[in-house]
Amino acid sequence: MDGVKSCCGWRAWGLALVAVFALGACASGQGGATYSRDEARRAMVVQFGTLESVRPVLIEGTKSPVGTVAGAAVGGIAGSSVGGDRGSAIGAVVGAVAGGLAGAAIEEGVTRTQGVELTVRLENGQYLAVVQADQGERFLPGERVRILRDGGTTRVTR
Known part of the structure; x- marks a missing residue:
């Protein structure tokens, strides 16, 4: 036994x-280049801005x-x-x-995932901070970025 x-x-x-x-x-x-199946073929609002700061964070x-x-x-x-x-x-x-x-x-x-907090100054002068998974995109302050919004989802891409 x-x-x-x-x-x-x-x-x-x-x-x-x-x-x-x-x-x-x-x-x-949860990175800027990862989309769920439900997000495919949906219209997104696109804004442009300048990256003000990049800060590493931990996504629980x-x-x-x-x-x-x-x-x-x-x-x-x-x-x-x-x-x-x-x-x-x-x-x-x-x-x-x-x-x-x-x-x-x-x-x-x-x-648990490594992430980045990206603070963007939009063209209208407003600031927006987005936290997303760090997928090795190596964002740098001062570069021009796109902000994509779809309902509750917001992502930053080049």
């Missing part, structure tokens, strides 16, 4: 790794139930392999709680 429990523990850790990689694949692009990761549930499942399975009958039940509960907390933290960390 111990062989079965240790085998299940390794499976649990394997599932955790799969969940982490799946969460990384779910991270959506997602906080969905996926990481928590996956972590709780893996932690519960791993925790159930500890102790005898009663110890197994307690281990499962403690493992599920600890796994849920760890899973949520892992999801947020894996989906």
Whole structure:
């Protein structure tokens, strides 16, 4: 029976790794050159301006139930392999709680993104700041940029 429990523990850790990689694949692009399927074939308002400043920022990761549930499942399975009958039940509960907390933290960390805050002086003299993912575009203060707006989405491009 111990062989079965240790085998299940390794499976649990394997599932955790799969969940982490799946969460990384779910991270959506939030850069100036990334569009969702819903944004295709929509008209956008275009404005022009001069880039006043570029500041690196960190865009926090997602906080969905996926990481928590996956972590709780893996932690519960791993925790159930500890102790005898009663110890197994307690281990499962403690493992599920600890796994849920760890899973949520892992999801947020894996989906966290480097971003840039771009402050633009528009042609009408107004200022606009936009935060978007840093996709290596290397914006420089003083360069002319385009601002694209579509409902709640705003992006800065060259």
